[in-house]
Amino acid sequence: MDWAIEVRDLTKKFDRYTAVDRLSFKVPAGKIFGFLGPNGSGKSTTIRMLCGIMRPTSGAGTVTGHDITADPEKIKQNIGYMSQKFSLYEDLTVEENLSFFGGIYGLKKQELAQRLEEVLETALLGTKRKALAGILSGGWKQRLALGCAIIHRPQLLILDEPTAGVDPVSRRVFWDILRELASLGFTILVTTHYMDEAEQCDLVAIMYQGVLEGFGSPAELKQEWQVNSLENVFIAMVERHRSLSEEVKV
Ligand SMILES: Nc1ncnc2c1ncn2[C@@H]1O[C@H](COP(=O)(O)OP(=O)(O)O)[C@@H](O)[C@H]1O
Numbered sequence: 442m443d444w445a446i447e448v449r450d451l452t453k454k455f456d457r458y459t460a461v462d463r464l465s466f467k468v469p470a471g472k473i474f475g476f477l478g479p480n481g482s483g484k485s486t487t488i489r490m491l492c493g494i495m496r497p498t499s500g501a502g503t504v505t506g507h508d509i510t511a512d513p514e515k516i517k518q519n520i521g522y523m524s525q526k527f528s529l530y531e532d533l534t535v536e537e538n539l540s541f542f543g544g545i546y547g548l549k550k551q552e553l554a555q556r557l558e559e560v561l562e563t564a565l566l567g568t569k570r571k572a573l574a575g576i577l578s579g580g581w582k583q584r585l586a587l588g589c590a591i592i593h594r595p596q597l598l599i600l601d602e603p604t605a606g607v608d609p610v611s612r613r614v615f616w617d618i619l620r621e622l623a624s625l626g627f628t629i630l631v632t633t634h635y636m637d638e639a640e641q642c643d644l645v646a647i648m649y650q651g652v653l654e655g656f657g658s659p660a661e662l663k664q665e666w667q668v669n670s671l672e673n674v675f676i677a678m679v680e681r682h683r684s685l686s687e688e689v690k691v
């Protein structure tokens with residue numbers, strides 16, 4: 442099996458606070474992997490370690506086959522990352538933004554020109570290629586940020602809450618694009634608070650207070666928790682924790 446992500450006992454501590462606690466899982470290549478959990482559960486911290494931006498306190502992992510502590514630079518070439526607070530150059534046009542990011546990844550002129558056309562088409566940006574990024578609405582900005590993250594054709598795309606605060610129609614368009622990318626062979630890690638999006642993932646992980654509480658396909662998780670939706674899996678998991686911590690207090 443070709444694993445896009447493999448982590449074993451991955452842990453991150455900030456002083457005495459454990460933000461990510463002995464996380465272990467594997468994600469096969471070519472899948473859409475939903476990384477879920479309430480705010481503060483350690484998703485972004487895990488992502489930073491996977492991208493090679495932050496060193497784990499302990500544990501190990503590989504991303505696109507490269508070791509996250511020994512080879513972070515190789516990982517950066519193989520992934521596309523869209524952070525929770527992505528940045529675009531607002532005074533550059535759509536195609537200038539894409540060219541700029543392509544340049545950072547070392548694409549040569551001819552390859553860049555070809556990728557530019559492909560990305561404009563895939564991310565549905567063609568009609569606004571000459572528009573300044575600064576005047577685009579939220580959904581368009583999101584798609585442009587996605588385009589910038591895939592311009593170098595990364596094996597793995599990591600999207601941290603890409604659709605937060607975007608209207609439902611734009612979210613649907615965005616997910617149509619993600620499914621298209623997965624069908625082209627990209628592996629996608631995506632965090633979201635929207636359970637309709639989580640239902641569309643091939644594989645889902647649910648984090649709670651730094652700990653991996655659930656892992657499997659949406660169907661497997663619903664079966665395991667005996668509920669009819671991922672939203673109910675999520676709520677049941679949080680409520681179980683609340684009641685456990687109430688017991689401790691009593
Ligand atoms: N650089 C940091 N220094 C100290 N604490 C941090 C830092 N980054 C994140 N944390 C803490 O770690 C926990 C997990 O944060 P984060 O990974 O951002 O969660 P999520 O993305 O799931 O909302 C939070 O309690 C957060 O305050």
Ligand SMILES: [Mg+2]
Nearest residue numbers: 484485486525
């Ligand atoms: Mg986060």
